[in-house]
Amino acid sequence: MTKREYAFNIVATFVKINKQMPVKMLTYRSRIQQDDLYSIPISDFFQSAFSVDCVIFGYHEGELKVLLIERGTEPYKNFWALPGDLVYPNEDLNASALRILKDLTSLTHIDVKQVHTFGRVDRHPLGRVITVAYVALVETQDLVPVASSWASKIKWHTLYRLPKLAFDHREILDSSLDDLRKLIKSEPIWTKVLPEKFTLTQLQLLFETVLNKQFDKGNFRKKIRGMKFLKKLNESEKSVAHRPSIYYKFDQPKFNEQKDGDYVFDL
Amino acid sequence: MTKREYAFNIVATFVKINKQMPVKMLTYRSRIQQDDLYSIPISDFFQSAFSVDCVIFGYHEGELKVLLIERGTEPYKNFWALPGDLVYPNEDLNASALRILKDLTSLTHIDVKQVHTFGRVDRHPLGRVITVAYVALVETQDLVPVASSWASKIKWHTLYRLPKLAFDHREILDSSLDDLRKLIKSEPIWTKVLPEKFTLTQLQLLFETVLNKQFDKGNFRKKIRGMKFLKKLNESEKSVAHRPSIYYKFDQPKFNEQKDGDYVFDL
């Protein structure tokens, strides 16, 4: 079978499923030439399209938030939503997540991880769009998100008290929070949220916040001592009205040796 | 902004990215009317398409295999590949996985779980196709896969000794094996591979095979005793030339109570 035959097979399948030839667009010829594009349904251009939605969790001093934009465009205009958009045909998924994030929120250099893909047929009111969810964990104070492109507002929203979201974004958010909790135990994504030199109290508060769970100070520290990739420094806090805390730092090479696929932070 | 305006925006974006109007298809008008479809590139119909690839792991008595088909069609004709195909526009992802599996392998009633999505721009030689991977674990002896549709052969392949696979299927397979190993610890997918009444030796061999790791008999059993959702029956093996083994069964309700997101089989 040649490439030409293959193409023919694809068209045959298309016809079988859609009960029509994919030339429906021909009927729009005159309107397109007159630049009258308004009446052409989206689905004629994206028979099936894919998008990326970014679930950006923001952490700061014991508070976990999520970055939402207000949609300035239909559908779901004026609804709060995850920053997300269609993937360009010539763009890798990961790159797309970063580009979309930059377009809508002005954020750059974010370390995103793919989680789940959502593909319910009716999840987008204007056509078939499947969406790949990406999560990231960032320190809110390090960043200044600015709404741009079709995003009309942007805001860090406290989890547990969220407005009604566009599309199935609530489902995506909930699922991604679960994924974040798994990720933070196995991947060093938490390093993006702490300063290079951090105290164990900072580390504990971070894990308590993300995992929504309290830990005993002594036991937490005992566990840390067993982790070779957390290196104690000869430096400590200054000018605090209590015993100064010793700084630690993350040792990436040591981490790479140790990790073998399982949870590293087994908390 | 109305739906019409929204459609216009989409088109504008399309033009910006592709440096052309999406009316390229008009140039094929005469060929289409003459039913001469061979020369039309697939990408004109699926500007971007999505597919599903099924990684079906087959288990039987201490052996783990993966179900592959030989492609009877271009591209990668005569290569071994994961059973996978394009998703229909009106089909949910999960349903698509089951349909594709049935089309290519004749298998039905398989419990598949979504894992990772692969979207490299050049992963499909004939156009942009992103693919969602699904995994399943089945007992090879329960099923008789039969190659159909464009699959020319079908075979259970031993892991660790695989032929060169089509597309990026080797990468998908490797990543999905990792996912299977995580899944089997947290979800009761292993129940599909054992008879309803099974012995602890059977269970241990299964976990050893999938996780590629040996366990101590006594310690394995001690752990099992702590799992309320594994119920000891008053029944045992018959006609074996050694002490007969006691049967156990899986208690789904008890399992649902216990599981709280983390690994249940912490092996």
Place this chain on the structure above:
DNA sequence: TCAAAAGTGTTATAGGTACACCCATGT
């Protein structure tokens, strides 16, 4: 000297590892 938070130590209990040993069955 006191408040505040860092940091250590102690205990009882649970769980893990390695191994030896006994048990029930068919031949």
Place this chain on the structure above:
DNA sequence: ACATGGGTGTACCTATAACACTTTTGA
């Protein structure tokens, strides 16, 4: 009676959880 694999028990060690205690700083 013995080979075979099922099944249990023990001893040692290491985690875990809860809690009390000591240390270092600025005010």
